[in-house]
Amino acid sequence: MPTDPSTRTHFRACNLCEAICGLEITLDENSQILQIKGDALDPLSKGHICPKAVALKDIYADRKRLKTPVRRTKNGWEQIGWTEAFDDIAARIKEIQIAHGADAVGTYTGNPTVHNSGTLLTRPNFLRALKTRNNFTATSVDQLPHHFAAWTMFGHPFLLPVPDIDRTDLMLILGANPLASNGSMMTAPGVANRLREIQRRGGKFIVVDPRRTETAKSADEHFFIKPATDVYLLLALVNVLLGENLTNARMDLMTGDEIERLRQLTGNFTPEQTEKTTGISAADARRLARELSAATTAVVYGRIGVSIQKFGSLCQWLINVLNILTGNFDRAGGAMFTAPAFDILQRAKKGVDVFNRWQSRKRGLPEFDGELPVAALSEEIEAGNIKAFITIAGNPILSTPNGIKLEKAFEHLDFYVAVDIFVNETTRFADIILPPTTGLEVWHYDVAFHQLAVRNTARISAPLYEKTDEQRHDWEIFEELANRLTAVDSAELAAPRNPLEKIALGIKFGVYGADGLTLEKLLENPHGVDLGALRPCLPERLLTADGRINLLPDLLLGDLKRAAREFDEAQSLTQNFAGEFDLLLIGRRHLRDNNSWMHNVERLTKGRNRCTALVNPQTATEKKLIDKSLVRIASRTGEIEIVCEFSDEIAPGVVSIPHGYGHQRADFTGDVTLNNQGGASVNDLTDEFLIDELTGNAALGGVPVRILV
Numbered sequence: 001m002p003t004d005p006s007t008r009t010h011f012r013a014c015n016l017c018e019a020i021c022g023l024e025i026t027l028d029e030n031s032q033i034l035q036i037k038g039d040a041l042d043p044l045s046k047g048h049i050c051p052k053a054v055a056l057k058d059i060y061a062d063r064k065r066l067k068t069p070v071r072r073t074k075n076g077w078e079q080i081g082w083t084e085a086f087d088d089i090a091a092r093i094k095e096i097q098i099a100h101g102a103d104a105v106g107t108y109t110g111n112p113t114v115h116n117s118g119t120l121l122t123r124p125n126f127l128r129a130l131k132t133r134n135n136f137t138a139t140s141v142d143q144l145p146h147h148f149a150a151w152t153m154f155g156h157p158f159l160l161p162v163p164d165i166d167r168t169d170l171m172l173i174l175g176a177n178p179l180a181s182n183g184s185m186m187t188a189p190g191v192a193n194r195l196r197e198i199q200r201r202g203g204k205f206i207v208v209d210p211r212r213t214e215t216a217k218s219a220d221e222h223f224f225i226k227p228a229t230d231v232y233l234l235l236a237l238v239n240v241l242l243g244e245n246l247t248n249a250r251m252d253l254m255t256g257d258e259i260e261r262l263r264q265l266t267g268n269f270t271p272e273q274t275e276k277t278t279g280i281s282a283a284d285a286r287r288l289a290r291e292l293s294a295a296t297t298a299v300v301y302g303r304i305g306v307s308i309q310k311f312g313s314l315c316q317w318l319i320n321v322l323n324i325l326t327g328n329f330d331r332a333g334g335a336m337f338t339a340p341a342f343d344i345l346q347r348a349k350k351g352v353d354v355f356n357r358w359q360s361r362k363r364g365l366p367e368f369d370g371e372l373p374v375a376a377l378s379e380e381i382e383a384g385n386i387k388a389f390i391t392i393a394g395n396p397i398l399s400t401p402n403g404i405k406l407e408k409a410f411e412h413l414d415f416y417v418a419v420d421i422f423v424n425e426t427t428r429f430a431d432i433i434l435p436p437t438t439g440l441e442v443w444h445y446d447v448a449f450h451q452l453a454v455r456n457t458a459r460i461s462a463p464l465y466e467k468t469d470e471q472r473h474d475w476e477i478f479e480e481l482a483n484r485l486t487a488v489d490s491a492e493l494a495a496p497r498n499p500l501e502k503i504a505l506g507i508k509f510g511v512y513g514a515d516g517l518t519l520e521k522l523l524e525n526p527h528g529v530d531l532g533a534l535r536p537c538l539p540e541r542l543l544t545a546d547g548r549i550n551l552l553p554d555l556l557l558g559d560l561k562r563a564a565r566e567f568d569e570a571q572s573l574t575q576n577f578a579g580e581f582d583l584l585l586i587g588r589r590h591l592r593d594n595n596s597w598m599h600n601v602e603r604l605t606k607g608r609n610r611c612t613a614l615v616n617p618q619t620a621t622e623k624k625l626i627d628k629s630l631v632r633i634a635s636r637t638g639e640i641e642i643v644c645e646f647s648d649e650i651a652p653g654v655v656s657i658p659h660g661y662g663h664q665r666a667d668f669t670g671d672v673t674l675n676n677q678g679g680a681s682v683n684d685l686t687d688e689f690l691i692d693e694l695t696g697n698a699a700l701g702g703v704p705v706r707i708l709v
Contacts, residue, residue: 011039011526012461013446015115015439016052016598019182019189020446020453021045022527023053025464033057043530044457048190050182051592055601056439060465062600065421066435068470077423077433082472082480085432090484092415092431093130096388106134106386108377110394111142114448116438118475121447121499122482123392129482133358133367134386140373141400142304144697145312146185148368151355152553153320155543156348157369158451161320161335162186163299164534165194165454168333169203170295172288174230174319175305175701177213180589184303187446187453192218194454203295206288208233208280209305210586211614211656212649224651227584228702229278230302231311231563233285234318235269236278240289241325242266248293248327253539258551262321265552265560277567279651292326297333299323305586308700311563312692317556324551329538336534337541340450341458341517342506351545355555361385365696373696374400375688381409388415397426398662401686401698402637407665419477422600425665436474440464445503458507459528460519475499559694581635581704583619587659587682599663611679612645614656615707620646623707632708633657637687640680644707655705657682 010025022042026035036054040047059065069085070077096104107127113119127135139147147157154161163171163186176184178191188194195218198205204220207213208230216222225233241247242263249259271285278285292298300322306315320335328334356366360376362383372380377400380386389410397403397410410416410429418427421435444461467473472480479496487493504519512531522529539547592604599605613633615625625631631644633655642657650656662681683700690699 007034010464012440012464013042013444013459013528014049014053014056015444015446015461016055017050017115017182018184018187018449018452019045019048019050019191020187020449020459021049021053021182021189022047022459023049023056027464031465039527041527042459043528044187044453044455044459045189048193052598052604055598055604058601058603059421059438060440064600066423066433067468068435070433072431080432085434086480086484089417089432089434089481093388093485096414097131100387102131103133103385104387105130105132105390106377106380106388107132107136107390107392108374108394108396109135109137109392110396110399111138112393113137116393116442116474117445117447117503118442118473118499119393119436119478121502122475122478126478126482127370129485130390133372134380135371136374136377136396137371138374138394138399139371140375140696141308141698141700143185143307144368144373144695145307145316145692148313148355148695149316149320149556151369152555153317153544153550155350155545156345156352157354158344159337159541159543160185160452161323161329161337162452162454162534163301164297164333164336165191165299166197167533168198168297168299169201170291170298171195171198171203171205172208172292172298172300173205173215173219174208174234174300174302174315175307176301176303177209177215177589178303179214179218180591181303183454185452186301186303187449210584210651210654211588213588214591223280223284226277226279226651227586227654228309228311228699230306230309231314231318232269232274232567233278233280234315234322235266235563236271236274236285237289237292237322238262238318238325239266239269240271240286241293241322243270244290246290246293247325249325250327250329253324253330253542253549254551255546255548259325261552265557268564292322292328297331298326298328299334305701308587308698309702310690310692310699311559312697312699313694314556314559314563317553321551324549330536332533332536337537338451338453338534339456339511339531339537340453341456341510341512341531342445342447342450342503343510344447344451345541345543346506346510348543350543350547352543365691368695373691373698375691375696375698378402378406378409378688381406381412387413388417389413390417390419391426391430392419394420395424395426398424398660398681398683401683401688401690401700403662403681403683404638405688419474425663434472434477436477437467437471441467441471442473443498443500447503455533456531457528458512458517458522458531460503460522462523555694562693581706583653583655583705583707585633585635585682585685585703585705586654586656586701588614588656590658593658593660599660609643609679611658611661612643614645614647614650616650616652616654617646617648618652619654620644624709625707633685633705634708635685635687635703635705638684639708640682640684642680655707657685659683659700
C-alpha cells in the first residue's frame with residue numbers, strides 16, 4: 001500500500017511503564033500526531049502496546065503542564081526565570097545547610113525517574129552535591145526487598161534475576177498481576193501472549209494471590225492466600241523439596257553445608273503446619289513443590305504483593321532459594337540474569353557493603369544503598385530533622401504510608417522544591433516548581449528496564465519534538481543545581497553535560513561493543529536491535545566477595561527467627577485485631593493506571609469508577625453492606641469514604657483498594673489533576689509503623705482495617 005506523502009513516521013519506546021513497548025507514531029505535515037500504534041518490528045514488544053501508550057500525546061499537549069519555573073505566592077503561582085529559580089534554590093539550600101547541617105535537606109524520588117534516562121543518570125551527581133543522608137525514594141514502598149535479597153545473595157542490589165518466561169514450562173506467580181503491569185521487575189511487553197505461549201507448548205502457569213486478578217483468571221490454577229502469609233507458603237515449599245530430596249541445585253555456585261543447614265532451618269514449616277496460616281491446603285502445597293521439581297523447566301516469580309508485607313525480604317530470598325533448589329537458576333526457562341548493552345553493573349565492585357551504614361534519627365530505621373525507608377519521612381520532618389525538601393517526579397502524599405500525617409508534616413518545612421511537570425497533592429506545598437521536558441521531547445534509553453528484560457535488546461529513542469527556549473531538560477536542571485551547590489563563585493559554573501555521552505560510552509565499552517554495537521548503530525536501527533535470549537552467566541556475573549551465591553545470608557537468617565516467633569500470631573491474622581480491625585487491606589493495579597501521575601490523562605481516567613473497595617459477598621453479608629454504596633473504611637492511621645463493590649474475585653475477610661488515587665483532598669481542588677476519578681487514597685489507611693523490620697520497607701499489604709457503614 002502506498003504511503004501518504006503528507007505524513008511521516010517516528011519510532012520510539014514508550015516510557016510510561018516497565019514494558020518499554022516500541023511505538024510507531026504517525027504525524028501529519030504540521031507534525032501533529034495522527035496515530036500511535038505498536039511497532040511490529042520492535043524485537044522485544046513485537047507490536048504490543050497497552051492503552052497507556054496514547055497518553056504520550058496527551059501529556060505532551062496538556063495545557064496545564066508546567067513548562068517554566070513557578071513560585072508559590074499568597075496570590076497563587078507566579079512564573080519566574082530559570083536563572084532566578086536556580087540561584088534562589090541554591091542560596092536557600094546553602095543557607096539551611098550552613099545553619100542546620102547537610103542532613104537538614106531531604107529528598108524524595110518517585111518512580112517516573114527510572115522511566116527517564118536523563119533523570120536516572122544525572123540525579124546521582126545532584127544528590128552528591130547535596131551531601132545529605134536523608135534521601136528517600138519509592139523503592140521502599142515497592143521493591144526494596146528485591147534489591148535487598150539480590151545484594152545479600154548475589155553481591156549487588158541490581159543483580160536481579162528475571163524469569164525466562166519465553167522458555168519456561170511452569171511458572172508460579174505470587175503477588176503479581178503482570179496482565180495489568182506488563183511484568184513489573186520483569187520487563188515483558190505482551191505478557192498475556194507470553195503466558196498463553198507457555199500453555200500452548202504444554203506447560204502451565206499458576207497464580208497465588210488474595211484476589212483472582214486478571215492474570216489469575218487466565219491461569220491454569222489460582223489459589224487464594226491470606227494476605228501477608230506468603231513467607232509461610234514459601235517456607236513450606238522449601239520444606240517439601242528438602243524433606244523429599246527433590247532438589248537439583250548447582251553445588252559449584254554455593255559453599256559448604258548450606259543445603260543441610262537450610263533443611264534444619266525449615267524443618268518446622270511443613271505444609272501441614274502452615275495450611276491454617278496461609279489458607280492453602282497441605283496437599284496443594286506439596287503438589288506445587290513436587291511440580292516445580294518435576295517440570296522440565298520452571299520458575300517462581302513474586303512481585304509487589306510479596307514485597308510490601310512485613311516479611312517481604314524473606315519472601316524474595318525464598319523465591320530465589322526455590323529457583324536455586326530446583327535447578328532452575330541461571331538456566332534457560334528458569335530465573336536468569338540479563339546482559340544489557342548499557343550495563344549499570346559494568347564497573348560494580350565485589351563485596352561492597354550498602355546496608356545500615358546510618359539510620360533515621362527518630363526511629364533508627366536502616367539505610368540501604370544510600371536511601372532511608374520512606375516510612376520514616378513524616379516523623380523526620382515533624383521532629384525538625386529535615387527543614388528543606390526536594391521531590392523529584394514524586395507525589396509521596398498519595399504514594400507513601402500514612403499520607404495524612406505526611407501532608408501535615410509538609411506544612412512545617414522551611415523550604416520545598418519540586419522537580420515536576422504538574423501541581424499535584426504534594427507539589428502544591430512547594431515554594432518553587434522546576435518543570436522538565438518529558439516523553440516526546442527527550443532522548444531516552446531504557447537504562448533500568450533493559451536490565452530487567454526477558455530478552456536482551458537495545459533501543460535509543462530520539463526526541464519527536466524539540467524543546468522551546470523556555471524549557472529545560474531534566475539533566476540540565478540537575479546539572480545546573482549541582483553546579484551551583486558546588487561552585488565557589490559564578491565563574492566556576494560548568495555547562496550541563498548531556499547524559500547521552502555516558503550512554504554512548506557505556507554501549508561502546510559494553511558486552512556487545514566488541515561486536516560493533518554503538519550508539520550510532522542504534523540510531524541506524526530505530527526499531528531497536530535484538531541481542532538474543534537470556535543466557536547463563538554464572539559464576540562470572542556474581543559480585544559477592546567470594547564469587548559464589550550466598551544461599552544463607554546472616555541478615556535474612558536472623559529475620560527468619562522473627563518469622564518463626566510470629567508464626568502463632570500469623571495463624572490468627574484474620575480472626576482478631578485487638579477486637580477492632582477485623583479485615584485485611586491489599587492494593588490492586590489497573591492496566592490504565594501507573595500510580596497517581598497518569599491520572600491527568602482524561603482518556604485513561606474516563607469510564608466507570610475504578611477506585612472502589614472490593615469485598616467478597618460473604619464479607620458484605622456479615623457487615624450488612626449494600627453493593628455500590630458509599631462506606632467508610634478505617635485503620636489506625638485514618639479513615640476514607642469509598643464506594644463498596646461486591647466481587648467473588650476477592651477472598652473473604654479481605655478489602656482491595658487501588659493505589660494512586662485520592663485527588664480530592666479537603667483543601668485541594670486539583671487545579672491540574674482531573675477530579676472525575678479523584679477517588680480515595682489507600683495511603684490514608686496504610687501505616688508508617690507497619691514495616692518489614694529488617695529493611696524498613698513499608699508493609700502496605702495486610703493492613704488491619706474495618707468497614708463502617
